[in-house]
Amino acid sequence: NAGVTQTPKFRILKIGQSMTLQCTQDMNHNYMYWYRQDPGMGLKLIYYSVGAGITDKGEVPNGYNVSRSTTEDFPLRLELAAPSQTSVYFCASSPQALLATYEQYFGPGTRLTVT
């Protein structure tokens, strides 16, 4: 069982370039999340999705976009990359979050550097 997979593992972007971080889960989870982790910090929520076709903003959504056309996939799009987006990005999924009960399962992360 692969769980949550993310590609690529590493990426270097130039300022102003765009890219899409891929995330796929095979656990049939309704909920999916994108976080960023800056050095020495905990994770901050960028966007989340409660099911196919439904997404919403988290704490730090500026500069990012998401879509959820299938249950399995939740790509994160960076438009016009900026140095402030240098971070490690984690995708996570969880079963339907009744009263926030379920733990989130995390992918291995994508380390992005914008120069």
Add this chain to the structure above:
Amino acid sequence: AQKVTQAQTEISVVEKEDVTLDCVYETRDTTYYLFWYKQPPSGELVFLIRRNSFDEQNEISGRYSWNFQKSTSSFNFTITASQVVDSAVYFCALSEARVGWGGTSYGKLTFGQGTILTVHP
């Protein structure tokens, strides 16, 4: 205000020592969940434990134990007889139910800043 505080930024111990990682949280919800995650040097996040706000029983799993005290809003994590493989960053997290788009709820997970644990041979 910081919702999840892990006051210890770094802890260094020698193998076989016991070590406790502190976590203090803040919430107005009556129902919430607390988690501990481990992030080894390889970078992935590994789920360790979940505890709900109504269950203050301490839990032990092998060398790991957790002490949840609602009166002090603390959820501390103890590793007994630490090993080099325990070296990692440990995150405490608080999950609160929130209503998002269209009235559906999701678990808003707030992480502490993490404690770097180094276990020396």
